[in-house]
Amino acid sequence: MTPQIPFRFEPTATSSELSAKYGHIEDGTETGVKVTIAGRLMLRRTQGKLAFGTLQDGEGRIQLFAPAKVTPDFEGFTSLSLGDWIGVTGEIMKTKRGELSVKVEEWTLLAETHRTFPDKFHGISDPETRYRQRYVDLWVTPEARAAFVMRSRMLSLMRRWLEERDFLEVETPVFHPIPGGALAKPFTTHHNALDTEFFLRIAPELYLKRLIVGGMERVFEIARVFRNEGISTRHNPEFTMLELYQAYADYGDIMSLVEQLIEHLAVELTGSATVFNDGRELDLSAPWRRATLTELITEFTGETLDLDSPLTELREACARHDVPVKDFYGPGKLLLELYEKTVEGNLWDPIFVIDYPKEVSPLARDHRSKPGYTERFEGIVAGRELCNAFSELYDPAEQRARFEEQAQNKAEGDEEAMAVDQDYLRALDYGLPPTGGLGVGIDRLIMLLADVQTIRDVVLFPTLKPEVFD
RNA sequence: GCCUCUGUAGCCAAGCGGUAAGGCAGUGGACUUUUAAUCCAAAGAUCGUGGGUUCGAAUCCCACCGGGGGCACCA
Numbered sequence: 001m002t003p004q005i006p007f008r009f010e011p012t013a014t015s016s017e018l019s020a021k022y023g024h025i026e027d028g029t030e031t032g033v034k035v036t037i038a039g040r041l042m043l044r045r046t047q048g049k050l051a052f053g054t055l056q057d058g059e060g061r062i063q064l065f066a067p068a069k070v071t072p073d074f075e076g077f078t079s080l081s082l083g084d085w086i087g088v089t090g091e092i093m094k095t096k097r098g099e100l101s102v103k104v105e106e107w108t109l110l111a112e113t114h115r116t117f118p119d120k121f122h123g124i125s126d127p128e129t130r131y132r133q134r135y136v137d138l139w140v141t142p143e144a145r146a147a148f149v150m151r152s153r154m155l156s157l158m159r160r161w162l163e164e165r166d167f168l169e170v171e172t173p174v175f176h177p178i179p180g181g182a183l184a185k186p187f188t189t190h191h192n193a194l195d196t197e198f199f200l201r202i203a204p205e206l207y208l209k210r211l212i213v214g215g216m217e218r219v220f221e222i223a224r225v226f227r228n229e230g231i232s233t234r235h236n237p238e239f240t241m242l243e244l245y246q247a248y249a250d251y252g253d254i255m256s257l258v259e260q261l262i263e264h265l266a267v268e269l270t271g272s273a274t275v276f277n278d279g280r281e282l283d284l285s286a287p288w289r290r291a292t293l294t295e296l297i298t299e300f301t302g303e304t305l306d307l308d309s310p311l312t313e314l315r316e317a318c319a320r321h322d323v324p325v326k327d328f329y330g331p332g333k334l335l336l337e338l339y340e341k342t343v344e345g346n347l348w349d350p351i352f353v354i355d356y357p358k359e360v361s362p363l364a365r366d367h368r369s370k371p372g373y374t375e376r377f378e379g380i381v382a383g384r385e386l387c388n389a390f391s392e393l394y395d396p397a398e399q400r401a402r403f404e405e406q407a408q409n410k411a412e413g414d415e416e417a418m419a420v421d422q423d424y425l426r427a428l429d430y431g432l433p434p435t436g437g438l439g440v441g442i443d444r445l446i447m448l449l450a451d452v453q454t455i456r457d458v459v460l461f462p463t464l465k466p467e468v469f470d
Numbered sequence: 471g472c473c474u475c476u477g478u479a480g481c482c483a484a485g486c487g488g489u490a491a492g493g494c495a496g497u498g499g500a501c502u503u504u505u506a507a508u509c510c511a512a513a514g515a516u517c518g519u520g521g522g523u524u525c526g527a528a529u530c531c532c533a534c535c536g537g538g539g540g541c542a543c544c545a
Contacts, residue, residue, distance in 0.1 A: 028503090043506075050502035067502065082495070096503050119481040119494050121506045126477085128537045140481090184544070229544050230471090340545070360545070378545075385545070416544080454538095465536065 009087045009110055011038040016059035018092060019100055027098040030091055037062065037102060038087040038110060040139060043120055046078045053080075055088065055102075056139065064088055065101035077104065082120065083113035083139075131462050147450040147457055150269055154446055155222060157268050158242065161261060167218040167244060172207035174200060174224070180424065181205030181363070183416040184227040187237075200226035203439065205363065206424045208245050209392060212435050213427045220244035222442065233454040234384070237463045240442040249436035250391045251375045255352050258379055258387055258438065259286035262350070262445075269449050277382050277451050280348070288350040288379070293339050296353060300343045307331045307357060307372040314338075328412075332357025332372070345383045352377045362402040362418060364390035379440075381448060389438040396428035 013035045022031060039057030041064075046052075051074070053064035068074040070090075080086065090105035118124050123140040130137040130144070138145050159169065177196070179186040181203030189198050204223040211219050226238050246253065263273050266284045273285035291299070298304050303317045314334040318325045323341040325334060335357055347353075355367060356376040364374035375391035393399050403420040410417035446458045456462040 045504045045507045046501085047504065047507075048501040050504080052504045052507085054505080063505080065503080069502090095505095097505075099503085099505065101503095116480040116495050119506090121494070122482040125482065126537080128477090129481090131537090182545090227544070230542075232541095232544085233539080235544065336545070344545095356545090388545075468535080 005110065006108060009038055009108065010036065011057075011087065012036045014059045015039070015055070015057050015062040018062055018102070019060070022092050022094075023100055025094050025100070027094055028096045030093040030103075033092050034089060034105075035092050035102060036087065036089040039085065041080050041082055041084050041086055042117070042139070044078070044080070044082060049074075051078050052101075053104075055086070063095070063099045063101040064104050065090075065093065065095060066104035071104040072106065077107060080109070081113050081116070083115075083117035084109060085111035127456070128464070131456055131464060132467060134460055144457065147446070147452055148460060150450050151446045151458055154265055154269055154449065155442070157265055158261070159222075161264055162220050162244065165218070165257075167220045167246075168216055170208070170211060170216065170219050170221055172201075172204045172211075172221060172223070174226075176201045178419050178421045180418055180421050182225075182227075183418065185229055185415050187226050187228050202227050203241065204243050205437065205439070206421060208243055209432060209435065209437065210424065210427045212245050212247050212392075213430055213432050217247040218245070231463060233456075234444065234447075236443065236455050236459050239455070239459070242440040242442055243438065245392070245435055245437045247433045247435050250434060251354070251377055251389055251436055254389045254436040254438050255288075255290065255354075255377060255379075256286070257436075258352075258389070258440075259288045259350070262286075262379075262381075262386075265445075266449060275449060275451065277448055278453060280382075282349070282382055282448075284350055284381070288352055290352045290354055290377075292355045293335065293353055293357075294355075296343045296347075297335065297339055300346060301338070303338075305335060305338070307335070330359045332359025336360045344380060344385070347380045347383055350379065350381045350386075352379055358402075361390065362406055363393055363399075365393045365395075366398070384444060384448075385441070386444060386448070387438060387440040389436065392432065392435040392437050394428065394432040394434065396425050399428055400425055 015037065018035060025031065037055060037057065039055045041053050042056045042061065043054035044051065049068040051066040053066065054061050055064050066074065066077055071077050087108040087110050088102055088104050088106070090103035093103055094100050118136060118140050124130050124137060130141065175198035177198060179199040179202050182205070184202040186199040186202050189200060191198055202225055204221050208219055208221060221243055223241050223243060224238055225241055228237065229235060231237065262284050263286045266273050266275055274281060274283045276282065294306055301321055305314060305317055309331065311331060314331055315325060318334055318338050321338065321342050323337050325337060329337065354377040355370060355373045356364070358366065358372055358374050361374040361376045364376040367373040367375050377389055378385050379387040403418060406418035407420050410419060443455050443458050447455060450458065452458060
């Protein structure tokens with residue numbers, strides 16, 4: 001028999017609202033206040049002519065109190081499956097044992113479960129099941145739900161904070177004729193009507209800078225991007241970046257923006273600028289330390305090196321610190337490799353690592369006083385890259401030269417190198433004002449704030465091999 | 471791509487060479503203040519898939535499939 005399922009239902013309260021409002025009432029008291037709630041029946045304790053249930057909604061749990069002489073169709077109520085959705089109306093009261101409860105004076109089946117829910121106490125232990133069947137995980141793993149709620153709040157806070165500073169949220173294409181704005185392997189796709197190959201974007205950067213050229217002076221995009229690379233605890237093939245561009249600003253302005261934004265988010269989401277990550281304390285309050293890449297190499301390895309250092313010396317330094325290198329690496333790439341393998345993972349407190357070699361920064365503007373370097377920084381927190389930013393390269397001739405160097409690398413087999421983007425160069429020809437730009441890995445940021453150790457716990461449906469059903 | 475761990479009923483989980491414990495959920499029964507309710511009864515498993523070794527395999531070996539961790543990759 002198919003039960004009657006209503007087309008709509010109108011709860012008047014949620015579990016958390018009820019415990020906030022009535023949690024303090026005396027044990028064994030009744031309020032005379034009728035409420036209507038809805039959710040899933042997660043537990044049931046039947047004692048002959050009296051039944052207790054635990055109803056879970058999007059915010060928490062509340063007990064149902066169902067005496068046979070009060071609850072209609074008591075038999076039906078006690079034979080509900082764990083996992084069934086029900087709506088309940090009745091008085092809000094507290095049992096003798098002090099459990100806030102809704103007396104079941106009316107109840108309606110809202111959805112039947114045709115599959116049994118996981119163990120009420122142990123939940124799901126198999127990560128594969130959690131990721132594939134997130135619709136179940138969200139009910140049985142409270143921490144999972146909490147991380148996604150925090151993620152949503154973070155994005156909302158971020159939008160508000162940027163809008164208060166006159167940033168305009170925009171949406172730029174996901175289909176790119178030329179993948180650009182980052183060094184990464186793209187996914188490809190095909191548009192039938194245009195009979196054209198497109199790449200799924202690896203970064204929105206070049207479109208956002210076109211908008212600065214177009215006079216949108218402060219823009220940001222919360223962009224899903226796609227990179228055809230390995231999967232790990234820190235990498236999902238599709239992930240989310242915040243990118244923003246601010247006309248008339250340089251990388252120093254962007255640094256203060258980042259440290260203030262991150263501090264703000266930490267305080268709003270966790271109640272403190274000091275958070276815990278993997279059991280270790282992390283102070284995110286501004287200002288953050290700033291140090292150049294070469295200073296940090298010296299600090300961590302004792303090697304004093306620079307772009308002017310002879311190549312052999314740079315190579316020997318890498319060898320001394322067990323950093324593998326390739327023959328074609330120039331001095332900039334050698335310095336970067338040395339930094340990444342010996343410094344980055346050992347940094348814990350937030351720091352802006354500044355002034356990256358031009359050789360490895362094809363879109364950043366030349367440093368105002370240090371030849372061969374660019375005005376670029378990365379924000380490193382808990383040993384991981386949180387953001388990447390720079391004073392933007394505005395000079396079309398210089399940009400063309402950098403693109404061509406990249407294209408050369410690509411021709412030589414570097415799958416991640418950039419291609420020449422003629423339209424972007426045309427846009428620069430029209431004039432890009434001094435601009436500061438920023439990219440932040442949203443997934444990694446929420447991992448940091450929610451204190452989770454794998455990106456799969458902040459991505460609702462992480463990429464997995466498709467399941468085979470037989 | 472490489473290394474390593476892992477896959478036992480809807481869920482949790484023992485067994486690790488002698489022919490599949492236990493718990494939750496489900497089924498039947500008892501029970502008007504429980505809290506992972508409790509008690510009684512019956513039931514539920516091609517031990518990821520396919521080969522091999524063995525008198526005998528969930529247990530050992532090989533391959534494959536899925537997943538976790540690490541490396542590589544990814545600024």
